[in-house]
Amino acid sequence: MPPRQYLVVFAQTHEDFRVPELRSVAELYGFPLTIPHDFDKSRPFGVLALDQEEHARFLARRCILIKAVYEFYASGRSYEELHEQNRSSRNLWEKYIPETSFKFVVNGYNHSISKARQREVIEDFSYMGFMGKIDLVSPEITMGYFEEYRDRDIHGTTSQKHEGAAVFREAFFGRLLEQGSARSLIKMFDVKKRQYFGNTSMEAEISLLMANQTLASPGKLIYDPFIGTGSLAYTTAHFGAFVFGSDIDGRQMRGKETKPGILRAATQYGVRERILDLCTFDITRNPWRCGGLFDCDHHRSSVVPPIRLPHRNPARKRHHTGICDQLRHPFAREDQPYLPPTKPYELSALAADLVVLARYLLNPGGRLVFFLPTVIDEYKELDLDSMLCDGMEVVRELAAGFRCLITIRKSTSVAYPPPTFDPQVAHGGSGSSGIDHDGEDASPASPVHAHVPAHRDFREKYFQGFKPKKPSSEEFDT
Template identity: 55%
Template sequence: MLTEYLFVFAQVHDEFRIPELLSVAEIHGFEIKFSENPEDRKTVARPFMVLQLESEEHARLLAQRCVLIRYACEFYARGKTYEEMHQQNRIRAPQWAKYASDTSFKFLVTAFNHTIPQRRQTEVVESFDYMDWQGKIDMKHAEVTLFCLEEYRDKHGTTRPRDEGDGDFEEVWFGRLITDGTARPLIHKFDVKKRVYYGNTSMEAEMSLLMATQALAAPGKLVYDPFAGTGSMAYTSAYFGAYFYGSDIDGRQMRGKTNQPGIIRAAAQYGVANRIMDLSTFDVTQNPWRCGELFDAIITDPPYGVRAGAKRLGRKNPRPPQEGPPPTFVQRPDDQPYIPPMRPYELSELARDLVLLARYMLRSRGRLVFFLPTITEDYKEVDVQGMLCEGMELVANSLQDYGSWGRRLITIRKTTTERYPPPTFDPAHAVTDNVAAHIPAHKDFREKYFQGFKKSQQEGTTSQQ
């Protein structure tokens, strides 16, 4: 029999909540049933969600892994008014009555987007007198915490007294607190500012944690990042128990300036250096892999040209063919290594190649997780659907919105057990062959981004004049 549980979320990244919940459920092998209430389905941005789970242990597992969860509660009642909520709570008496006889308890009365005065908090607690709780009140070490939370409209950006509109809430929720979201403090643990090695393109902690969960990082899993950079994906994936392998076309990003590679030093800071299998320098389009189906997940943040552009081996302008005999080999006078020429790697070409690489390198049911920047007004669903190829399906597409542009966390799963040959990384795939006539919004993203910035700047200058 399924039981309803109330989850309270941090009011950030609302599009990432459901994919994160489903990923954690898949890691631990249980199912989640979502609310059938049409109002709840329309308002996914609200910080409350009622889920049906088989056991309280499943609720704890979600709270232990999901960084977006603040609280997990056994759900008792909700209502537009306290009368409606109390009526529903009386119906649910069999759920809470078993605690009422001799269990120490306390009430936690709080609000979202509001501060409840102490006087009214007392009134709210007294309104639950019909529960006839006989146990000891213990404000520090209570066995049961009864959680009452009022939801108010967002009033940010206005100047007002703290208790203005008190009691004018949208809805009130009530339940038994099971646990705090114990994964959320990991955001501070992996804070880039506290890291011994990072760069100007290092992924922020919260997003790297979300990506590791989307990749189903867990003990025994093998994770690969083909654009490792300073290793933001390595630390969170390894922290959750996975083994990590990284590569980058520029080994200096992974090494840093000391004898010990920077990624290894930062991994040691988090106690996961033993889970970094190796770091290699090579162009992903000229990779050394001689067999596929090695990894359980590929997780990466490809460079898209705003702070650092993607590169691949080759010349921007190929040399014309030379006439006559080939030049004779001449020994270089110094011992400096040869640095091969590189050319830009256009984003839509990179994204398509990444999906093909994942189909070759992932085991069946393995996941590819990566960020894809898009221009907001140009984006269409076909932009992502067009990247898919046979044997690969879209699992999640969550937007981190920056206004005129945003970046989408794309999660793709390999659905086939068929073996595919290694991709050729042919530039002809820059525009997907699934939708031949469509140019995706992420194509030439770098040029579009800076053109838009210059246009806005020019308009601002004109208005000032």
């Protein structure tokens, strides 16, 4: 049976995320998805090919950027072309002619359509000959008609049927299958309504989009090594995954109350039982003694990465204050919290180290999903190559503001040894990774041939306003 076409109505936000989200959800549910080569992500409408109607419903229920999905009947760059194509699609809608209750909805993008004109548009479909009852409240089928204009009509906010031909782009028609129910989650996870959040908490829509990249679903185990205030824990847990979180600074997870803040917010969202545990430790001194534990390892960095690396390995002592374990120095006072000593962790080194750590912790096929702060104008695909290692491959990359959303998959079933961190080699400003990736020499690469990624020294570039560094007098002398 050949694939059928479905009209997708998108929310006009985060256009760059549309295709990655569609592909991730299709992979999650295990069905093929055909996106036309001329798909324009900037437009609010797109026609996709799917094998089954149920697959279209899966997209509507899970994709955050989908407002509605319709069974596609026709489109046209003129009214005549649309109606001609709709007549040729009679085999798709003729079964609704005899007794099915129905209603029509008429919408425009970049212009509004008057009530009088809406009636005129509906009457133009009279040749379909529906004999059922018109039901505006709870019809059995809803037929949707959409007009897309390139920009607003210069004569005002409304247009007559044959006016504005210079800006008219295309019209679409189809039967409503399902409204996009996932978009309501944006309000549910609104940070402003959350019981616990911080100044680095991720906005709800982005955290939901990122959760879809992780393929979060029931039975999967996800690890967030920089969990912070838990923005990604709530959304991935909502989709059914179990979450384990850690952070170098336990204060972010705990907050000031007796019950840890992340657990309070998780209770608010009804996902408390899916937060397995929260621990305080540095990932370069992590307690993992075996790999292949997780289905996804996700990480979210802010625009100015707040990540630091302790320069000594603090002794561990349990304090039963909720679910979080605290790291304490042997000489720390019992009445004061211990804060691990830190030193800068260069971003390009962190990214490379994170990929190798993910290769150790992930199951085959598992994903590492993270935002990489970078200079978008200077960003190149070669930047990703500088952080990859054997057994890890890029699924997709996506630029957004000062950041790229990177999705990397573990493509091997080889069991690698746990990576080790050498602080003598690491993070000294060279930008080379501090992990001895494969138990071999971890000395920095030759500076003559090493590629300098755009995210190298991002923090300094950010505070300098991304202005080119002025050459020193010594450089002129040479």
